[in-house]
Amino acid sequence: MSQVLRFGTMSGKSSPLAHDPSEAFRAHPEAPAAALWEAVFEHSACGQLLLTPEGDIQAINHKACLLLGYARDALIGTRCHTLTHPGDLSSELDHWRSLQDGHLPSFRLEQRCLKQNGQIIWVEWHVSMLRDAQGQACQAVAVLHDISTRKHIERSLRERDVLLRSLDHIPGAIYKVLLPAQGEPQLLYASTRAAQLYEVDPACTTLNWTTHYKRVHPDDLHTVTRLVEASLQHQSQPVQYEYRIIHPTQGLRWLSGEAVAQALPDGSTAWYGYTADVTEQRQGALRTPQLEAPAPPAVTTMVTHTDIRLDRLPPPPPSSGADPAALPAPAAAVRPIRVLYAEDNEINVLLVEQAFKMRPQWELVVATDGSSALEQAKQQRPDMMLVDLNLGDMSGFDLVEALEQDPDTRDIARVALTADTLPESLQAAQRHGFLDYLTKPVDVLALLRCLDELLANGLQQPLSPAN
Incomplete structure (x- = not known):
């Protein structure tokens, strides 16, 4: 069983930290140096860890446990690299190798970590290496900060x-x-x-x-x-x-x-x-x-x-x-409606979200692929759908065909919002019962007026057949 490292000793050897008491110790000579260091370590406002040169956790304070979402016993003896998001692991290992070889005295790194519940957290590591009289790495010290809010x-x-x-x-x-x-x-x-x-x-x-x-x-x-x-x-x-x-x-x-x-x-x-x-x-x-x-x-x-x-x-x-x-007064506010937008391009989503600020009584729900659009259509029961014809996992026409298989979703009104201007795509949209066909880049007025007119007409008229 792994043992929590005590600051006074380290594998039978005197800890490097115990030989460097601070002014606080001189002000309180009655307190043993190791006990005071442990108290400072444990109650620090930032996460702190003591690790082997290879990155195995020997001691970790309460704040770091909270940030990482693990109990202390689950982390002692664990290699810290196992907590790193796979997308950031290569960079972290490169920094550790440079630290171990003496090419870096310390490093600072912003990276993602995985909490025990699978949640991703952004952290900032400050890691330094302590060395013995012969210059051999003997102890790594890490300070950990949660920077998720800043990253957001x-x-x-x-x-x-x-x-x-x-x-x-x-x-x-x-x-x-x-x-x-x-x-x-x-x-x-x-x-x-x-x-x-x-x-x-x-x-x-x-x-x-x-x-x-x-x-x-x-x-x-x-x-x-x-x-x-x-x-x-x-x-x-x-x-x-x-x-x-x-x-x-x-x-x-x-x-x-x-x-x-x-x-x-x-x-x-x-x-x-x-x-x-x-x-x-x-x-x-x-x-x-x-x-x-x-x-x-x-x-x-x-x-x-x-x-x-x-x-x-x-x-x-x-x-x-x-x-x-x-001049006629503006029309009375219509009942709140829900529009589901199936779109895998983040920029197009941002544009439509800005356009919908001009319709505060409307609710915009976004699905970033066809599968989630199908699921949200069943759960959200939108009044209307805006559909990109080129979704990541399926075409907009595949999505419509899947919607028509379910009695609860087959009658949802739908409008195509796509960069596809080919005549055959317009004809296919007509066959699939789209009420209108809007092209990108998004024309805000055309989009809003299209939805206004469809709502005013009861969402009943599909695209006219091609001449």
Whole structure:
């Protein structure tokens, strides 16, 4: 049976630690040095271990046992490398060999360890080697810190950076504005497409809200200024907008978008929105005869790439623009719905998660492969599914066929969200009963409006057969 190492002796030899008493010992000469060292070791706020030069655990304190999730008796005599995640073992062994051979006096290493229950924990090791008078390694000393929280934060920041970079590739600008209870509005984020939409210098730091009005068509300016205030009266409800701007080089352009305001506990308001250039679609609609003109949108918002201000302008003289008072109020909030998104690409998931912030009454559930999507469809019973056609373990069509085998999942509405633009894939989606077919990169407005329309129509109409 393994024996817990005592600090006064080590295999019959005097412990190196016992020959170096600290000032604390001099202040308390009545306390035996070994006993005081043991107390300091055991009650340390960080994990501490004494090991053989090969890495076998001879002594371990209470904190290290808690971090690793093992009882002390289960660890004494165990080689510390058996606790290391297989993906990090090679690096750890390389450091240990350098430490044993004297090439390193000590090393610091961040790595994953496996707790007894299988949970992964990130730790930071500080390991040094004690040597005898002949320079032979005789004792390793390790200090252990739990850095799982820091690693989680670092991963979140990396994912955020990847997301922000990916937003530059979608057709439109995503933005977030903070409207404090007191003080000036602050633009917390706007993707770089905002500078292109409004033809402004992305490096400029003096832009404010009034810069936007210089781009708005004079006939739409009154509507824009009034509807900005009106949108704040319908918080948590998505509102749509459309207006004209005049570019310095491109001339008249149509912008369309959607925003949602959410009240925060401190009394401020967060404003999430998306704006895109719809000039070509608008021109195409004007060339096509319409039975009935579309109703004017409900609200307008503007984004820039830097600072944003909501300075009140004096009302302009009456114009031909629509009167905001005559515009229909935003639709009443719909019942909460659950959308299951089957997608194995993390970036696409992040984009859709950001889009769903504009629908706070919707719940997004993510499955990263076909098998988990099938299982979650049975457990979660979603109102709708977004399906990537190229999942890691199966195709989106395989997933749909599996769903149709179960009476509880066969009727779940589904929309394809894929980078596959081949005509035969669209035809296959029609045969498999998809209600719509959206392509990547994700167009936020197209996605939200697709889901809105399907929900409003009762999720009944599949894709029309190909002509």
